[in-house]
Amino acid sequence: MIEMRELRKDFTVRVKAGRLRREKRVLAAVDGVSLSIGAGEMVGYIGPNGAGKSTTLKMLTGVLSPSGGEVSVCGLRPVPQRTRLALRIGVVFGQRSQLWWDLPLGESFRLLRYVYRVPAAEHEARLRRCRDLLDLDEFMDTPVRQLSLGQRMRGELTAALLHGPEVLFLDEPTIGLDVVSKQAVRSFLGELGATGDVTLVLTTHDLADIERLCERLVVIDHGRVVHDGTIDDLHSRYGSRRSLVADLDTPLPPGFALPGATTASIEADGHRVTFTLESTTAGAAVAALVNAAPVRDLSVVEPEIEDVVARLYTDGRGVSGVP
Amino acid sequence: MAELRAYAALLGGRFRSATAYRTSFAVELITNAGGTAVDVSTVFVLFHAAKVVGGFTLGEALMMTGLTASGFVLADLTVGNVDQLKTYVRNGTLDAVLVRPLAVLPQLVIADLPLRKLMRFVVGVTVLVVAVLSNDIDWTPGRAVLLVTAPLAGAVFFGAIFVLSASLAFWWVESGEVGAAFTYGGRDFTSYPITVYGTWFRAVFAYGLGFGFVAYHPALTLLGRADPLGLPAWAGYLSPLVALAAAGIAGIVWRTGVRHYRSTGS
Known part of the structure; x- marks a missing residue:
């Protein structure tokens, strides 16, 4: 067309x-x-x-x-x-x-x-x-x-x-x-x-x-x-990844690592953790986490398309003024 | 045929838009009639000071003024507002015109049709009628036809000048009032016998650009006067040819200009 x-x-x-x-x-x-x-x-x-x-x-x-x-x-x-x-x-x-x-x-x-x-x-x-x-x-x-x-x-x-x-x-x-x-x-x-x-x-x-x-x-x-x-x-x-956010009843044990994921942040004295899923599925990561710590609530967050696109734009060579 | 109906519908839309503001439309209609009357009166002022100007009496000169006024007003009434093109180019609103399945020029002409100038046409034709009555014309079929074709050819010629000067905006957005030197300037030029102008200026405007064939030569032919500048009597009948040539050139320049349009960021 x-x-x-x-x-x-x-x-x-x-x-x-x-x-x-x-x-x-x-x-x-x-x-x-x-x-x-x-x-x-x-x-x-x-x-x-x-x-x-x-x-x-x-x-x-x-x-x-x-x-x-x-x-x-x-x-x-x-x-x-x-x-x-x-x-x-x-x-x-x-x-x-x-x-x-x-x-x-x-x-x-x-x-x-x-x-x-x-x-x-x-x-x-x-x-x-x-x-x-x-x-x-x-x-x-x-x-x-x-x-x-x-x-x-x-x-x-x-x-x-x-x-x-x-x-x-x-x-x-x-x-x-x-x-x-x-x-x-x-x-x-x-x-x-x-x-x-x-x-x-x-x-x-x-x-x-x-x-x-x-x-x-x-x-x-x-x-x-x-x-x-x-x-x-x-x-x-562009390597945007999903993340797993979990609220825990007890703080996450120090040095804990989730296989195939990196720990992105630990907040509220260890009661809230965010993992970035690198080479694992959401299911496997959830299973591993539930085994290791008392999980009260969790959610899987999809990557924001805005973030990806913003990265795409800034990878460019600056902004031109052509209409 | 279908395109003609499209233009007719657009024309109807234009009328209804213009009358959407009734009072201001009525006021403009009346004030515009005054405009042409003032333009024409300058000729009377000139002849009040000198009985004969450039070898012509007031009555004879009025024939040129009348042909110019009726031809110019007809052009101004139809394509006169095409100089709005510069606004369309500057704002990029020509985009909306270009995406329609119709030619650009007729769309612009209709969209900006200056209906308020309607009364000017009445004034222009009145001057021509007065000019015809105040001269003792030896009527022949050729002269009768010329009396009708000369204002029409004048309208086509001035229309071409309007389009040409508006086209400047495609290349030069800040063209401002440069085009007016040729449109309104051209009208003032042809309102008087061209014998009053200096040789160099006359050669360029009257013969180089063709303004001499709008009113001066047709008027001589109608009056049965020999040209003090030496052109034969049939020169008056050339006015439609000169007008068509001008229209052809304007068409080519316009088309080239549309291709040259740059739009604006949005």
């Missing part, structure tokens, strides 16, 4: 060098990205600010022309075939509204039916579904400028889906939303993805979006792909 080969985007910036002189400098916002995304996949595209996420998305949607490499979406080349491609993809740029500011939300949907030339019955069916799933009814007649951010984002999602796109691109769809709206957007996208009819590519800073929605995670930094795989792949590759 989406193919990128050695895709690049260079920006020329003029940097002040002295009082009047300005130097031209070429910055690679996207520096040779090769990815292949199949139909029906849900892919999360993450990276620190300025990593090249949005720039990639803009090249996929025909907004920006690539400086090098090849790109195809739905078998079309985005820039020369922009208008044909636009009929087959949906785009939600969190910061760029597709809606008519001064018109009621419902009016925007009506106009989009003409813009995308959708048969009335299809339009009606899709709109009905979105109205139900996203609870649009109460603000269909409200001018867009008066909508809350959460309401507007639900409107944007609907606007992007009314023409039945094959691929949906979402640039930070949950940015700035409150918890409830975030949940609404996520569960809607989850249901949409589960049908398998739509290929979904989303960029985000909120890793919970990825954990909830995407089997596949692509991490980009300095315009290059630094990880492409499942979230589990990421954990095993």
Whole structure:
């Protein structure tokens, strides 16, 4: 569905060098990205600010022309075939509204039916579904400028889906939303993805979006792909480990060691211990601990994806300022 | 065909957006009519000081002013707000326009259609009518056709100038009011007989850039006057060709500009 080969985007910036002189400098916002995304996949595209996420998305949607490499979406080349491609993809740029500011939300949907030339019955069916799933009814007649951010984002999602796109691109769809709206957007996208009819590519800073929605995670930094795989792949590759936290009735005997695990911390005078599981299973570790000490309570803690990603980012070469 | 319906729907949306603020729309409609009246009155002021300027009487010059005013206003009313492009480029909001299955220029033109300038068109056409009535024109079929095509060609020509000067923003975001030198400056240039300008300046603007064919030459043809500068009488009929050439160049520059768009970080 989406193919990128050695895709690049260079920006020329003029940097002040002295009082009047300005130097031209070429910055690679996207520096040779090769990815292949199949139909029906849900892919999360993450990276620190300025990593090249949005720039990639803009090249996929025909907004920006690539400086090098090849790109195809739905078998079309985005820039020369922009208008044909636009009929087959949906785009939600969190910061760029597709809606008519001064018109009621419902009016925007009506106009989009003409813009995308959708048969009335299809339009009606899709709109009905979105109205139900996203609870649009109460603000269909409200001018867009008066909508809350959460309401507007639900409107944007609907606007992007009314023409039945094959691929949906979402640039930070949950940015700035409150918890409830975030949940609404996520569960809607989850249901949409589960049908398998739509290929979904989303960029985000909120890793919970990825954990909830995407089997596949692509991490980009300095315009290059630094990880492409499942979230589990990421954990095993970057050595993030589960830990076992136990509350004990009596303090842990000094010098105690759990086979295949390291002792991460001992708190509350030895009443609470945390082990990092290196080369053992949670089951074996629990069994060994229960034999050695009176355990009152215990829990196995999954590694935080935030921690892994933060480590990935800081492994990079500092932060650049390229959009 | 389906695309035309899409543009028609967008146009309808634009009308409803504009009338969402009724009072301010009404006030702007009226004040804008005053704008063109003031522009035109400068010609009267000039001829009040001197009865003949550049070899032309007030009535004759009014023909040039009328052709310019109606052509320019028609262009301004339709594509005039395309200079908003610089805001779209600076804010990166052109992204939202580019992801739609329609051409960029018509979308921008419709989205920013300055309906409040509607009254200016009425004023512009009135000046042309007054000019026609105050001259003793020897009507031929050719002249009758020219009277209609010249303002339309003028509108196309000024439209092209609007698009060209707006395109500057694709390469130079801080283009500011540079484009206005050619749009509003061009209008002021063609409002007067070009014989009043210095040789060098006239050569560049009237013939290098083509402004001489907007009003000056068509007016000469309508009035049946020989060109003091020596061009043959049929030069007046060249105005549609010059306009189409300008539109062609503007189209190419615009397309190149869209490819050059850089968007902004989000």
